[in-house]
Amino acid sequence: MTMTSVVTPVTDVELRPGYEGANIGPWIGFKHVNYLIEEAVLRHFCAIGHDARGLYVDNGLCWEIVDIDTRIIHVFNLDETVRLSVSPVASPRDGEHVFEIGIVGDRQGEQIKLARSRVSVALREDSRWATPRAAVAPELASAVVPRIRRSAPAIGFGAAPDAGVPTDLARIAQGRNAFAWKLRIPYFYCHFTERLQMSGYLRVMEEVVDRLLADRGVSIRTLLDDKQLIPVVPRSRISMLDEVYMEEELHTVLVVDQVFKNLTFTAGMECYVERDGQLVNVAVGAITHGYAMLEDRGSWGLSTLDDRLCQALTAP
Incomplete structure (x- = not known):
């Protein structure tokens, strides 16, 4: 499957890890690194006009990460702003959009790669409410599934x-x-x-x-x-x-x-x-x-x- 052009732009996001994630002194644990990645992909969908709330309320679609594979290369620090780049890539599966995410941070004036991740997103049809729903945008249709x-x-x-x-x-x-x-x-x-x-x-x-x-x-x-x-x-x-x-x-x-x-x-x-x-x-x-x-x-x-x-x- 190949992504449609509307979904393909790269989105750059600057984020800071949550204070809760500083489990080891001033350093951030792996769970909160993955939370940053989730937030970056959510913001990518917002940037292309498909925020998670609108997808659910208007289209009856539940935004769902179904696969996340993350490699952490360097430590993440408390109170540090990092930059995440979200790049859509071709998906090997029907019913999913796939993204590669790179994360860089400043280390003594030099930008270095801190982590990389690959994330798969599905749009699961809501089955709880039978209320009317708007048509799905064509560029998202390939990721819609009735059940995960x-x-x-x-x-x-x-x-x-x-x-x-x-x-x-x-x-x-x-x-x-x-x-x-x-x-x-x-x-x-x-x-x-x-x-x-x-x-x-x-x-x-x-x-x-x-x-x-x-x-x-x-x-x-x-x-x-x-x-x-x-x-x-x-x-x-x-x-x-x-x-x-x-x-x-x-x-x-x-x-x-x-x-x-x-x-x-x-x-x-x-x-x-x-x-x-x-x-x-x-x-x-x-x-x-x-x-x-x-x-x-x-x-x-x-x-x-x-x-x-x-x-x-x-x-x-």
Whole structure:
């Protein structure tokens, strides 16, 4: 699929990360970097005359990020303005518009690339209200879907294709280097009145890693107090496969893939809901974690993973 000319201009946006995201001293965590990316793509739609509120109220369309893949190259600082460039690109899937986002910041007078991301957006038809709706603009029509239902993005990403979807909740993590966790989806993780949104999945990803580390005896607080170590995330990706609704129980499995040269570890995330006695795979994700050694209030350096952490990650 090729984007129409109305959607193709590049949009440049200057933004500052939210104060809430300064979880590590004056540095911004990966979740809030992804929030900046979401905001930049929303502003791109506003710039071409299709703001999210108008799409919903007038056209009955719910603006939805269905895939986000972000690589963080350099640290983001509190109270720092960064520039995001949103570039529409050809989409490999019908029913989605795809964007590449580059983020640059000022470092001692030099503009350097801080992160890059690739985001897929779908326009999901609202099914709650039968009120009249305006016709969809031709340049957006290719992204309109009646329901979010997608295939997994790649082999080896999230749930293993040859393994299929688990059928037994009690054994959802059995036989794997994995941790399982259940969450009743709260309304404040949802949007458009009923459905879990991408920012909610980012919160789920952040929490399931936190819970796995605590379960293995290497909680974030423990390593911070013992060794001044704190996790950092150079890459994260989440891809929706199906819809999840408010107050459903989301079963999330984090599977540790590998520890790479005692520098980083990677993990895949699988999310399921149970419907009619069957587990439905509703999302997959992947995250890469490293660790930083805090040196003082304004500086840190990358650290290797110590033996205690490596053992906890490789021996469940």
